Amino acid sequence: MSSTLKLDQIDRKVLEILQSNAKITNAQLSKEIGLSPAPTLERVKKLEQAGIIKSYHAQLDPxxxxxxxxxxxxxxxxxxxxxxxxxxxxxxxxxxxxxxxxxxxxxxxxxxxxxxxxxxxxxxxxxxxxxxxxxxxxxxxxxxxxxxxxxxxxxxx
Known part of the structure; x- marks a missing residue:
């Protein structure tokens, strides 16, 4: 997939939530975006495979x-x-x-x-x-x- 993947409103919501809390469970994420867990996980994997989600990190206090x-x-x-x-x-x-x-x-x-x-x-x-x-x-x-x-x-x- 290319890095110019067309993002719909659900993809944008997934990205907003993961940017503020990457430790959220798939079950909680699916509740917040209004999808069942399986399609939620598929969307996250699609965003990872497209390179839109590059990685997950712990932000430390310097x-x-x-x-x-x-x-x-x-x-x-x-x-x-x-x-x-x-x-x-x-x-x-x-x-x-x-x-x-x-x-x-x-x-x-x-x-x-x-x-x-x-x-x-x-x-x-x-x-x-x-x-x-x-x-x-x-x-x-x-x-x-x-x-x-x-x-x-x-x-x-």
């Missing part, structure tokens, strides 16, 4: 697991050749503290979301890992002071 500093780091590369970009991305994917990597337009080339225990741990990561990536020409860090909205729910069109 501070409660000892991660107190979140930053966005804008990266400018030394060049824009495919080999430079691919090499950079491969290296970034091997650094666990980098939890997101986005190819962007504008003054930079990439935007990284980095999470660390504290500022000194972040500084060590920058000095010993990120700044040592030979494809990196420059970095600009923005430290997150407060977060007022952080939705993991996609607004379905």
């Amino acid at each position: 501070e409660k697991v000892g991660l107190g500093v979140t930053t966005f780091v804008q990266i400018t590369l030394v060049g824009h050749k495919k080999v430079v970009t691919e090499s950079f991305v491969e290296k970034v994917n091997s650094i666990a503290d980098i939890i997101e990597c986005h190819h962007i337009t504008g003054t930079g080339d990439f935007l990284l979301k980095v999470i660390s225990k504290d500022i000194s741990t972040y500084q060590k990561l920058m000095l010993e890992k990120i700044n040592e990536i030979e494809e990196v020409a420059s970095t600009q860090t923005m430290v997150i002071l407060s977060t007022f909205k952080e939705s993991k729910t996609l607004p379905l069109p």
Whole structure:
């Protein structure tokens, strides 16, 4: 199935419910959408097979697991050749503290979301890992002071 699967109202409702509570039982989900359990399960499997539902995760509280500093780091590369970009991305994917990597337009080339225990741990990561990536020409860090909205729910069109 393609990723442009036509979604009806029931599919949208399934996706809205699963985005807010992925641990819901099939029986409860079927009650909430008004179908019996078998067709509900078929719809969920169809959405998974189409790649619309990519995975299920537990969302952790960073501070409660000892991660107190979140930053966005804008990266400018030394060049824009495919080999430079691919090499950079491969290296970034091997650094666990980098939890997101986005190819962007504008003054930079990439935007990284980095999470660390504290500022000194972040500084060590920058000095010993990120700044040592030979494809990196420059970095600009923005430290997150407060977060007022952080939705993991996609607004379905």
